[in-house]
Amino acid sequence: MMSCPQSFIEGEAPDSQHAKSKRGSKVTTERVALVVLCILLAAALIVICCLSSDKIRTNKELENLKHHKMKCESNLTESLAKIKSCSTVQPTCPGPKVINGPCYICEEGWELHGGKCYYFSNNKSSWNESRDQCRAKGGDLVKIESREEQTFLERRLRDVMTEVQDKFWIGLTDSAVEGRWVWVDGSPLNESLEFWSKGEPDNWKSEHPDGEDCVRMGEKGGAKDLKCWFDAVCSKPHRSICEVAGFGGQYACVF
Structure with missing residues (x-):
């Protein structure tokens, strides 16, 4: 198988x-x-x-x-x-209101008027020292360029003067040439804008043999026709008026 x-x-x-x-x-x-x-x-x-x-x-x-x-x-x-649509327009800085126009601003302690800033010192110094102090603040002793400016200063000094003999240096002198008055910027005094008090300038030499070559201003009780300038000995201590151009600001609506 x-x-x-x-x-x-x-x-x-x-x-x-x-x-x-x-x-x-x-x-x-x-x-x-x-x-x-x-x-x-x-x-x-x-x-x-x-x-x-x-x-x-x-x-x-x-x-x-x-x-x-x-x-x-x-x-x-x-x-x-x-x-x-704002109907009430106010400036962000002080000064006269000008619609759609610029305004000017001053630093603290300065007063604005006519586009300029003024500083009324409390310290009493000689004319040269006062000018140095104004320059240190960025300005110079005031140069008065119009009757309107003289009006403002004459009236303002009535408020800031503390006594009758309280006077203020301004930026006018004839220290370079006797009788030829010039402002601190070198420009000559305009005869149509002279505001000498009666009998001034007299170049009085009883206090100093060089006479009076610098200008001070101010009348506590007010001055007739704004005439309150006096020539004085430059070394005499007085208060002063500093001046600087205001810097621009703008108007704005305030709600």
């Missing part, structure tokens, strides 16, 4: 086992690939969700910025309308 090979008796043929092993390996690889693909899809989905969330948040911030911009523009329009 013919006998069967041992391999057929004990089980499947070798080729069948090998094919089965290959199929199992293929299924495992496909499963791994599917798992990896699922992971990648899940990661992509997470990224898409995050980007969508950022985009939504960015769009919301843009909307808020647009709303804020519209609100600012509205407030600006209202403010401009108020400024244009």
Whole structure:
């Protein structure tokens, strides 16, 4: 009797086992690939969700910025309308009101008048020392250039003078050439703008042999026709009037 090979008796043929092993390996690889693909899809989905969330948040911030911009523009329009329709215009600095014109500002302690700033000192010094003090403040002893300016100073001194003999140096002298009166800027005295008190200048030499070469002003009780200038010894201590040009300001509406 013919006998069967041992391999057929004990089980499947070798080729069948090998094919089965290959199929199992293929299924495992496909499963791994599917798992990896699922992971990648899940990661992509997470990224898409995050980007969508950022985009939504960015769009919301843009909307808020647009709303804020519209609100600012509205407030600006209202403010401009108020400024244009403002009927009460006041200067941000003192001085005479000039519609649509400039005004002038003085530093603290100075008084504004006619575009100039004046400082009425309390210290008594010689004419030269007084001038140095004015220069240290950025100005010089006052130069009187109009009757209106003399009127202002003559009346203002009545208020700041403390006694009858309280006088103020001004920037006028004939120390270079006797009788030739010049202002501190070197310009000659205009004869139409002289405000000498009666009998002045007299160059009185009883106090000093060089006479009286500097000018002081002021009458506590007031002066007739503004005539309150006196020549005096330059070394005598008096108060003084400093002058400097005012610096520009602007008018603005005050609500």
